[in-house]
Amino acid sequence: MNRKIKSRIEVTIIYVIIAFVAVIIFYPLVWTVGMSFNQSTSLYSSSIIPQNFSLDHYKWLFSESSDYLLWYKNSLIVSVANAVGSVILTSLVAYAFSRYNFVGKKNGLYIFLLLQMFPVMMAMVALYIFLNMLGLLDTLTGLILIYLGGQIPFNAWLVKGYLDTIPRELDQAARIDGAGHLRVFWSIILPLAKPILAVVALFNFMAPMFDFLLPSIVLSSKENYTLAVGLFNFINDQFSNNFTRFAAGSVLIALPIATVYLFLQRFLISGLAAGGTKG
Template sequence: MSDTSVKKERKPMSKRNKNILELTVLYTIIGIMFIIIFYPLVWAFGMSLNEGSSLYGSSIIPENPSFEHYIWLFTDPRSNYLIWYQNTLVVAVTTSVVATFIVGLTAYAFSRYRFVGRKNGLYAFLLLQMFPVLMAMVALYILLNTVGLLDSLVGLILIYIGGAIPMNAFLVKGYFDTIPRELDESAKIDGASHFRIFFSIMLPLAKPILAVVALFNFMAPFMDFILPRIVLRSPENFTLALGLFNFVNDQFANNFTRFAAGSILIAVPIAAVYLFLQRYLISGLTAGATKG
């Protein structure tokens, strides 16, 4: 049989088979990513239900599951978990609300007005995003110590708010640029002031991107360890990330099961805020990231 006849007998893959192959590859990748993300959570929850305190003696499926570690966190006098939780919520809520409001005002000014230094201000925001916050830790420590805000939640909140402005303001500005200016002009003709336009028109239309900013700034204090470690000194001022470190440090003799129980409970407020804001998140991320 000649090569020509062999080539004629070969049939290209049908469109249906090609789609099946693409879906199979796609779902395989999604399944692998799901396992990578979900397995540590299941393992941590299983470890929190194990008796004892050892990391290596714990299993993902406990033989005798118990909630004793969760009970200990909330009832034992030696545990400051409730204080750490309260501190973290105060920092997270305050940072989220204040930062979102300031970011909204800043982004609105850069989006709608032309003033001296506007272009340089935008360049400064971009420049500040290029450097990690770790580079400023020494300066922040000295600054807080100078103004008497070291080892205080107020100082920690101010750093979080200041750090949230550059990146988020640039992101929200991109969203404001997509809102037609005709709305502002119509409101001005009707006699609306600048603040009335901002609060009555811009903020309601910018709910998606502001929800993204609020969520990110709410999550940061729950996840951050390095900054609270530098700023806070007293155990009664610790946030959750810093306080839980004591469970695997020297204070509680490497109690990994209690650490796991405390870590699992961190997800509760974050999940609640996420579910509350989820209808805005996807549109906010896409719109704010595609136009600037």
């Protein structure tokens, strides 16, 4: 077998694998979009290509009888607060571990690495009691605090790896010119760290939009539900198993995520590629 034929076989195999993975990824998405335009409410009577195209489910989501807009607002509040708070906390923590030497630095990094091995749900009982003691149970504030605390170990490692690639000579030159710690952080480090901070912002914006388990434990009032918990009620109630409304609501979740992605896309590729270069 000559080299040309071998190369064609390898390329063909690669394309077959890519096509197979694409079908696995896109088939459920196409089904969800198609189901959202079906007139019926049952999962079994719906089809991937609607026989009777209808926008009734989307109209109902925006009607006064639906709480969808309230849940959407709650999810956006949590996602935006988590994204902004994560960028602030992570950048400060990662800057300290990247640029300064202090007692416990090495052990602190090991603790961060160890904490990444355990999901936040393992501490859910303790967090539930803690929020109850603070009076933050069944509040969006309590949910945001859990998200912010849970993201620090992974994001700190990610951002620290990126900051280690920024030459320290820039810091030293700024300090010679009279810049303090905050000035170096604000004027030198942050502008150069935009790619990795964009990655952190996107990941932490997406997480609350899709998360169901944590909000379902922390939140109990219908007016405080996030989208994942609220949409679950569409298919959980035995008297209103409305999968098509669930599909319509799920499709609209992609809009804010796509908007944030398009806004940050110029930073994302370089940030993802550089975040794990050093640790």
